[in-house]
Amino acid sequence: MTRIEGRIVRGIAGFYYVATEHGIVECRARGKFRKDNVTPLVGDIVEIQMINDSEGYILNILPRKNELIRPPIANVDQAIIVFAIAKPEINRVLLDKMIVLAESNDIEPIICINKVDLKEDREAFDLVTIYQKIGYKAVTTSVVTKDGIKELKSYLKDKVSFFAGPSGVGKSSLINSIQSNIKLKTGEVSEKLLRGRHTTRSVELLSLDFGGYVLDTPGFTALTLDIDIQDLRYYFREFLELQRGCKFSSCLHVNEPDCNIIKAVKEGLIDKNRYLSYLSLLKELKEKEKRRY
Ligand SMILES: Nc1nc2c(ncn2[C@@H]2O[C@H](COP(=O)(O)OP(=O)(O)O)[C@@H](O)[C@H]2O)c(=O)[nH]1
Ligand SMILES: [Mg+2]
Ligand SMILES: [Zn+2]
Known part of the structure; x- marks a missing residue:
């Protein structure tokens, strides 16, 4: 029987519904996944083996671009x-x-x-x-x-x-x-x-x-930031170019000397509220770090 590719659009009680060029195919995963500790997720692009017109089983999960836990x-x-x-x-x-x-x-x-x-x-x-x-x-x-x-x-x-x-x-x-x-x-x-x-x-x-x-489920149902304090500055796009001009390459733009980001905020090149959000999230990450030790 034919092998085709599709995307899992729904999973329920061990059945996965895969959208393919032939419509929705009801699939089970092969035992191999459980052995490898891999669970197919909604959103996965999968290779399936058709059993008949509307049923098949999942042979292979293609590499994921990303993966969220909540929602899965x-x-x-x-x-x-x-x-x-x-x-x-x-x-x-x-x-x-x-x-x-x-x-x-x-x-x-x-x-x-x-x-x-x-x-x-x-x-x-x-x-x-x-x-x-x-x-x-x-x-x-x-x-x-x-x-x-x-x-x-x-x-x-x-x-x-x-x-x-x-x-x-x-x-x-x-x-x-x-x-x-x-x-x-x-x-x-x-x-x-x-x-x-x-x-x-x-x-x-x-x-x-x-x-x-x-x-159909709201995204980011878990709102905990799980990143390094040093990395936060890379997720503020408007900082990327400008922070290369900071005196220290490790500059976190709080109160370091010759900070190009603080300068850019003063000059109005960076929105003040975005900078305040950055400081607030930095504080949140620091407190989280403290609790860890
Ligand atoms: N005035 C106004 N009310 C809206 C608009 N969009 C949604 N609402 C109302 O806001 C409330 C919450 O909407 P809902 O879609 O359930 O929000 P959700 O919790 O984000 O999914 C409902 O009473 C909607 O009728 C809008 O564009 N204008
Ligand atoms: Mg809603
Ligand atoms: Zn800086």
Whole structure:
């Protein structure tokens, strides 16, 4: 029988559903995986052996680009990091933390400022401009007016993406507005109910009819930074060029002499709030380190 390649879009009780050019194939993994201590993950690109038209088994998992533990998923391309301009208020440190989490997992962060219908001023646009200048894709959206939804769709096309961000910012609403056959539960109440019931959230990739997948479980459900203190500065893209101009190559840009980053903040070349986020995350990492000893 034929061997074909596909992507695992759902896993349940030892069965893996693999999207292939012949449609969804229900697969079991061969014993070899358990022996090698490798568990197929949703998102994996796999080689399968067909048994009949709709069933097969997984022969081989292709090398992963990346792998997250919570939620358990492999080969994610992008994180759509969603915050709302109001209700709830934006937390810039949390936003920048999510960007660092994405960068450190080799996931492209895309910033989405939602609910722009709630505020008429330029705040959301100014914020998006800050991130665009750094080199990120960033978009303002409204599920109510449909502002920015087309642009958001263009970013999702042909990629595996997940939505990350605090509860209530509109992640599920945005995903629903992208494709009419997707109907995720929205509203803070339903989310609280789900959590209260200790439901194990299943992980599923939803196929987009214009190409690509979105994860139906929010990404970055665990928000602990697991990186070296010395490495944090490499996950702030706008620091990369400038920090070469610091006097010390080990400069952490806190209070070292002749620090080019501090100079750039003073001159307005680096956004002050981004720098403050950096300091705040650095402090968090230092405290974590202290607890370890
Ligand atoms: N005004 C406004 N409300 C929105 C928008 N997007 C979502 N909401 C509302 O915000 C609440 C939370 O949305 P939900 O999608 O469940 O957020 P999630 O927790 O991030 O998945 C719901 O009551 C939505 O109707 C928007 O663009 N504008
Ligand atoms: Mg939701
Ligand atoms: Zn420095």
